[in-house]
Amino acid sequence: MQFDPPLIEGRLVKRYKRFLADVVTDTNEAITIHCPNTGSMRACLSEGAPCWYSKSDSKTRKYPHTWEIATTPDGFLAGINTHRANGLVEELLVTGGEPTLAEYGQLQREVKYGEEKSRIDFLLRGEGLPDCYVEVKNVTLHEGGGLGLFPDAVSERGAKHLRELASMVALGHRAVLLFCVQHTGVTRVAPADAIDPRYGALLREVAAKGVEVLAWGARLSAREISLVTPLPVDLSPI
Template sequence: MKFNPPLQSATLLKRYKRFLADLVTQDNQQFTAHCANTGKMTGCAEPGFNAFYSTSDNPKRKYPQSLQLTQNQHGHLICVNTAVANQVVQEALENHLIKQLDGYDTLQAEVKYGQENSRIDFLLTAENAAHCYVEVKSVTLLSEEKPETGQGYFPDAKTVRGQKHLRELIEMVQQGHRAVLLFAVLHQGINTVSGASHIDAKYSELLVHAVDCGVEVYAYKAEISASHIVLAEEVPFIA
């Protein structure tokens, strides 16, 4: 996906109330931007980080600016807008960039499924092929103790919703369909992905169980800049 126009730069002062972030430009103009991220954003939103934002032309918006990227102390660019993950994955699917998910004729987003009233991010279908249910998760949590290892984790906070999604994917496999958990790595410093057992042990245990049940797990890392974000390469998932 392209940022048109390219994102503008500022310095992050603080992120608060989950959806707000105060920024200041180089010419000392301070403003509040919307932050589309419900997670803890551990290591992604420290005061003093470089920040990159877009500006909406919608006059009804209370906060016209949206925080899109930050840059940590190691120089890694991080996409903190969680809505971007599905957008870049959809583009990758449409452009046949994810080899494990190529060969389908139709792509539908936000389709209701499962016994727990869920919506799958993407449903892929083709004639004479099993349906493929694809759940997307954004990965931005880099190991705090050893960032140089490039080890990334999901989730960054306990997630009952994420546990539900794993159960739904297992159910799809049991019904004879394909079920895929796709980690979209939106942090330049992350080179491998694992379940964050130190944060949500139950999710990590369920993730291992899902793999044992036949749920496929892949991780793809994005190329990130102030002008575009695109899934560029597969990185290892280590259960």
């Protein structure tokens, strides 16, 4: 995913009201930008550190700039725009970058499915292959030592998606949970049991029933974000 023009660098002043952040530009101008991340952004915020944002040409936007990349307190880069995750995974799937899914030739986005009235991020189809349901989750929580965790807050919606994936496996389909890791310090992923123990227990349960769990790490810069590295997922019992 390339940025044309490249992202603009500034320095973070603060994030507030969930959807807003104040930054100082390279010309020392204070501006307010949109924060496209409704989560806690735990361990992503470092006031005074470099950040990068994009600019929209839309005349109707109150805040034309969108925060894209943060510098974390431990000096790594984190892609905080959760809306980018699906696009990054779509690029990975379309180019055949994930070998376990490379045989699928058809991709549909946002397909309604399941008893709990969900929408799957991607439905993959291929001749002679079982349908494959792919759910994407963005990971930016880094607890040190290369360990990335999901979720960063209690997530009932995330638990719902796990149940829906397990139900697809029970019907004879494939189901994949794919962690899109937009954090340059993360080298492995695990459920955040201390934050949402229910989610962690359910993830291990559905994985044992056949839901496949994958993770890919991103390379981040002002010019491009792309998924480049498969990462291990640790589902060891706690």
